[in-house]
Amino acid sequence: MEYVTELPIYLQVIRDLEKKIIQGKLKPGDRLPSGRDLAVQYKINQNTAARIYRELEDMGYCFTRRGIGTFLAEDEAIFRMLKQERAGELLKGFMEEMGELGFTKEAILSLVSGYPEKKGAEKENHI
Structure with a gap:
């Protein structure tokens, strides 16, 4: 994973984990890597990995069973709410950028409706 300087690393890792949840790569009830394994996987400090899990727990996305591990809720x-929130964030940014380029909502809808759909997306993206 490539990190950007504008956002703290722990938030970037959280965003990546959220994306994996939304994509179905991580499923409800799945056991997450240990803090040490997460640190190795993302090339981060173990304290950062611990912070990531604390943040995810605070958001209600996971829980820890002492001596057993950390699991997704x-x-x-x-996670459906997470997907909706992420879609809203992306849509807001997209609409703002398109508005700055002078596109009306109707023009944007016309462009989007004519845009080729990714194969299999009609099944995957139902919320």
């Missing part, structure tokens, strides 16, 4: 509704 089993409530799929939490």
Whole structure:
């Protein structure tokens, strides 16, 4: 993973984990890597890995069982909300950029409706 300087590393890792959840690469109830393994995987300090798991727990995305490990929450509704929030963030940025380029909402809708859809997306993206 390539890190950018504008955002703290722990937030970038959280965003990456959220993306994996949304994509279905991590599923509700899955066991997450140990803090040490997460640190190795993302080339970060173990204290940063611990902070990431604390933040994810505070958001309700995971829970830790002492001596057993850290697991994703089993409530799929939490992750559906996450997907909706992420879509809203992307859409807001897209609409602002398009507006700055002079596109009206109607012109944007016309462009989007004519844009080729990724194969399989109609099945994957139903929320």
